[in-house]
Amino acid sequence: MALPFEILLGIYLGVLTGIIPAVIAGLLGFVFKYFTGVTIPGLGVVVLALAIAGVNGGLMALADENIQTSENAVAVVTAIIVVLMLSLYAHSQGDKLGANVPRKISLRKFRDRTLNTDVVELVGGRNQVRVTVIGEIGDLEGYPPLTTADRTAIKEGEWTFPADIPIEELETRFADRLRSELDLADVSANITTDAKATVSAAPPAGSTSKRVPKGKRAVSISAVIPGGLARGEHVQILTKNGSIAGELIAAKSGEKKKDKEKEAEATATTDVQTDGGTDSASGATQPLTTGGEGRITVAVPRSAAKTLLQSERGTVIVLSRGTRREFELATILRQAGARLKKVTVVAGGPLDGTTIGENRVRETYRVVIIAAKHERWQVTPSGSQPLSAGDDLYVIGTQDDLRSFTEAAA
Template structure:
């Protein structure tokens, strides 16, 4: 039997030879499961598998043979076994860590994700876009009133273009949001096929004024001398009976619009001897002309005021109607500059077990790995602007990140 140092060296040598394959398999299992599914395999299971593979690869299962446990090779085999155990456990931990930190640009969900056909993609500059067309008639949503023919026709014949690098699920969501925003629809559902043909079901707007009225506000109509150019959304101060009321303009009707036309009244009184029902059916009622802004002078204005001030304002006589300046919104100029540079904003919620859960921004190297910048973090209901590198992120925190659309998508897959 060789001396103890020689036996230890033999054991290390045997452990490295027989432990290479188990360590490689342990790393692959740890990385693969964490990268594709986000699941961490228990270390004990991986170590057991590694020892079994090492036994098949290098004969370490001989340790279970009682005839060899008392042999002169016991020291080197024991050392080799310890080397295999440590190498397997270390490789599994490193694979799991790499799978958690590496941006997941590929996942099992993407294998089954529906995508557009290449035939419908149009190249505009260096980017592809797709033109979505509505196939067939726009259906009604059960439980809602039917759409008007004009609105149905406008949706069917509209031109809708979107980026072509989005999966169909994302395109459906964006198309539905755009229809809901542009036509103020109460509800809408969209289904797209690979040829960018959309099947749309929509519900008409359910209300006008009530949807523009914020919570806790009441709509009050007053007659006053209104400055020229006042329109919906302007912030005003109404002085009535010595009190001042801060309000938001919901709509303005010029005084001339309320005057009746004598000629139209006379014409309406003339009939051809038919019944009242026939005259009502044949007569074409003039459509009221929408006035986006006030022409000035005495007008009827509908205002949104606080609930407590509504009762007092209704019974008061308006003395003055003052428009307040809202100033210049510099933040919109900044957003416009970022959009011109191809940057976008996105709000993300950190998921438990994600790449940022429990780590600081500096440790995660967000800017270097994902090419995005974190502008703000909300933890425990409080926002921190321009967080430093030592700011620690926990699961459930909200992030405001800026970057290109592709980088933000990759960042969201790892973090949110």
């Protein structure tokens, strides 16, 4: 058989037997590169391609006796070369495709729609869009219907936003603005590319329900309301059916000499001090009752709500909030000339690596350690309490004694 004919036969056989190995090599290269970032070695591709091509060639040899003769050795070698070339090329293309295809495809990208250019306005050197509400304002399931005033405010309001943001972001900003400006409980908005919006909203939620603690009920009763009360005050209401203690939620009263419809929650300007007692925030406003005949709303336990509901009128007694014991203790210590100070044990100091008893802290420094942190906090530590660098100590004593102890700890 002539050499050119054998070469052509080899190319023909290589193409027939190399298609399937090339497809498999390309798919494997893509899968490995896309999911693992690993490239299959060329030797592995060669072995895999020859194995698959050998199976294909064997089947072809069984079907054609001419392929079985030894005179076609050149054709077989040529076919092997063609198979390897096709497989390596397909593998390189699959590997390249696996490296370029993005691994994270977000559905959000499909929603990043932008507005049409004909609705964009240039104002002050910036592009902006005016959102127009169309159709009826819908109600949200689970909420009461909107009032006519709220529907009119949404419909006739002027809503302008930057035009260089996606429509999804524009919908979020529009809903947030409606909630903040109209005090709506919830808003759902859909905006088209022409800046047309359809809105469904829920009316503002009542302020009283937000202040009722869990497990309690808010009940209103007529009474003479003391002046200067604020929300959160603890009061006791005396009725014919019994005495009930509760927390003040709201109150409305009017002085006899003034209009009875006057709001009892008048705003009083007071000076407020911080816990430190040094900085002040003057001019802060706090709702306070003006006093007089009216109705008071208190949060009471469920069992006591029935008692107030059965009473037409009650007497309001304001309960003392009391003083926190720790602040009272600090006041007593100051009056006695003692101070409370936090001291940290320093590495290499006299206290480092010793115990409270070994240093005879009370006798030597005339101070009392009321709490120590060595791995964990210990209140009123004993003499065997170890001390090491970094331990925090709360010490009570006079200013001079505390100064001496601080120098020793350092």
